[in-house]
Structure formats: structure tokens, C-alpha cells
Amino acid sequence: QVQLQQWGAGLLKPSETLSLTCAVSGGSFSGFYWSWIRQSPGKGLEWIGEINHSGTSDYNPSLKSRVTISVDTPKRQFSLKVSSVTAADTAVYFCARQNNDVDDAFDIWGQGTLVTVSS
Amino acid sequence: DIQMTQSPSSLSASVGDRVSFTCRASQNMSINMSWYQQKSGRAPKLLIFAASKLQNGVPSRFSGSGSGTDFTFTISGLQPEDFATYYCQQTYETPPLTFGGGTKVEIK
Numbered sequence: 001q002v003q004l005q006q007w008g009a010g011l012l013k014p015s016e017t018l019s020l021t022c023a024v025s026g027g028s029f030s031g032f033y034w035s036w037i038r039q040s041p042g043k044g045l046e047w048i049g050e051i052n053h054s055g056t057s058d059y060n061p062s063l064k065s066r067v068t069i070s071v072d073t074p075k076r077q078f079s080l081k082v083s084s085v086t087a088a089d090t091a092v093y094f095c096a097r098q099n100n101d102v103d104d105a106f107d108i109w110g111q112g113t114l115v116t117v118s119s
Numbered sequence: 120d121i122q123m124t125q126s127p128s129s130l131s132a133s134v135g136d137r138v139s140f141t142c143r144a145s146q147n148m149s150i151n152m153s154w155y156q157q158k159s160g161r162a163p164k165l166l167i168f169a170a171s172k173l174q175n176g177v178p179s180r181f182s183g184s185g186s187g188t189d190f191t192f193t194i195s196g197l198q199p200e201d202f203a204t205y206y207c208q209q210t211y212e213t214p215p216l217t218f219g220g221g222t223k224v225e226i227k
Binding site: 035046060112 | 153169218221
């Protein structure tokens with residue numbers, strides 16, 4: 001059974017860099033794209049970006065200038081960095097698997113990490 | 120970007136009711152629509168993909184329909200565990216992948 005386990009710092013000050021990692025257990029790592037998605041308090045879902053096992057990545061243009069997604073295939077992990085955070089980056093961040101067997105929908109999700117940006 | 124507009128943003132219903140709500144896309148997106156259920160404090164759960172296909176293990180009371188720009192999600196016989204927020208998402212065009220604003224199904 002495929003599981004995603006994520007972790008990272010939950011409290012940041014403005015201008016700091018957000019850093020989260022997601023580890024994939026079970027199943028194939030190389031056959032999928034792996035995404036980060038966030039949800040601001042009381043708001044909807046925003047796709048941040050994706051990466052595959054070889055490091056091919058794509059980002060939401062609204063965040064592209066501040067976001068880096070990287071992959072460590074031997075460890076079956078992928079990571080998110082968001083630079084120069086502000087209060088607007090306060091959100092629950094999810095990692096998720098994008099599966100072309102289900103029309104590229106997100107079929108497996110991590111548990112979510114609340115990241116709060118506050119001075 | 121493909122904008123996704125869900126309506127209504129919330130609705131009240133009783134156990135056993137049949138409920139439907141919609142998602143409208145800002146441009147034609149064929150059948151590349153997915154639907155998710157999210158309960159408070161939890162990650163979203165995939166229910167429907169390719170507009171009408173039921174994800175493995177999802178009860179058959181959930182269904183989806185539509186193509187192009189207009190899509191409908193239906194729960195036939197609402198159960199207590201179905202009270203949640205539902206999101207649509209397009210997989211037609213990236214970047215970016217985009218979600219609707221959600222429809223919250225509440226107990227009447």
C-alpha cells in the first residue's frame with residue numbers, strides 16, 4: 001500500500017524559507033509525478049507544482065519565482081522550498097501522487113503539514 | 120489558467136436525500152474533471168476521475184457527469200459520513216492544475 005509521509009518546520013518568520021519533505025513508501029516511485037498542494041485557512045486548494053523521478057518539474061506560475069521542488073530518487077523523497085515567505089503563505093501543505101491511471105488526478109495524499117508564518 | 124467555479128458554495132440536506140452540485144470551467148476541458156471529498160482536518164480523497172469514473176473502493180452512491188465546460192456531482196442517498204466539502208479539479212491543462220472553490224454539504 002502506497003503511503004506518503006511528510007514533515008517540515010511548522011512555524012516561520014516573514015522572509016524565511018519554507019522547507020518540507022515527503023517520503024513515499026510502497027509501490028513505484030518512478031512511474032508518477034509528485035505534487036505539492038496547499039490550502040490556506042478556510043480556503044480552497046492551490047496546486048504549487050510537481051516533479052518526477054528524473055527531476056522534471058513544473059510550477060504554478062503564480063508561485064514559480066519563489067518555489068523549488070526537488071527529488072531524491074534513491075531515498076524515494078521529494079521536497080518543497082518556498083522562499084521569502086509572508087503571512088499569505090500560511091496554509092496546510094499536502095504532498096500528493098498524480099496518477100495517469102486515474103486521468104492524472106491525485107489519488108494518494110500525505111497527511112498535511114500546517115505551516116504558520118508569523119513575526 | 121482554467122478557472123473552476125463551483126455552485127452552490129454550501130447546501131443543507133438530510134440523510135437519504137439526493138444532492139447535486141455543479142462545477143463550471145472557464146474553457147472546454149473535455150472530460151478531464153476529478154472530484155474530491157474533504158473532511159475537516161483531513162487530506163482530500165479522490166472520488167471521481169475522468170468526469171464519471173468511480174475511484175476504486177468509492178461507494179456507488181457517488182457519481183459524476185458532464186463534459187466540455189459543465190460538470191455535475193451527485194450523491195444518491197446521502198449518508199451521515201458524506202457531510203463534507205467537495206472540490207472539483209481539472210486535469211486538462213497544466214500549469215497550473217486548478218481546483219474549484221468547494222461545495223460544503225451540511226446537515227439540515
